[in-house]
């Protein structure tokens with residue numbers, strides 16, 4: 001059977017979500033998937049970006065990451081979305097990309113795929129769950145199949161977030177537990193997508 005195709009589509013200002021996205025890509029590849037790691041377009045004005053050195057630096061550091069396109073969504077069997085929490089919601093940059101998906105949605109091309117999401121916030125109770133659940137609203141509209149990590153692996157009892165991999169950026173860059181949770185989430189997505197793909201082909 002053809003390998004499961006996974007798109008990992010993320011936004012990150014200062015690298016936290018990017019690190020989780022890379023870990024998810026590793027996990028998906030290790031599980032046998034073809035992977036596209038894609039950032040969404042930056043929309044903030046240069047004045048805002050340049051006022052925060054870590055933001056400007058991250059843009060430079062990830063210049064080689066391709067930008068997400070609608071073709072990445074159409075191509076994928078499964079999509080993992082990553083975004084920082086912004087006042088308890090997904091970032092406007094990721095939402096802006098999602099808001100370009102109307103034509104695909106209208107043709108039914110976003111339905112029946114697997115979706116999952118991961119995030120970061122500055123504080124432990126700063127909205128990780130609400131951000132992931134907010135993305136879930138869109139997955140429902142698309143007719144997606146939502147695959148959360150739940151507590152289906154020992155790593156989940158260490159991270160404690162059944163909604164999706166997440167990290168408290170105020171504690172520093174993602175640690176081994178957060179990265180392993182992202183790898184695990186991607187593996188679970190790939191395994192589920194592979195079972196679905198095999199079942200549909202049968």
Ligand SMILES: Cc1cc2nc3c(=O)[nH]c(=O)nc-3n(C[C@H](O)[C@H](O)[C@H](O)COP(=O)(O)O)c2cc1C
Nearest residue numbers: 012013014015016017084087088120121122123126
């Ligand atoms: C406009 C704005 C709103 C934010 N809102 C929240 C929030 O509601 N809760 C929180 O814990 N952190 C909040 N943060 C902090 C970011 O979530 C945090 O910096 C981000 O997760 C780091 O991810 P990144 O390094 O991938 O950009 C906010 C940051 C900005 C700029």
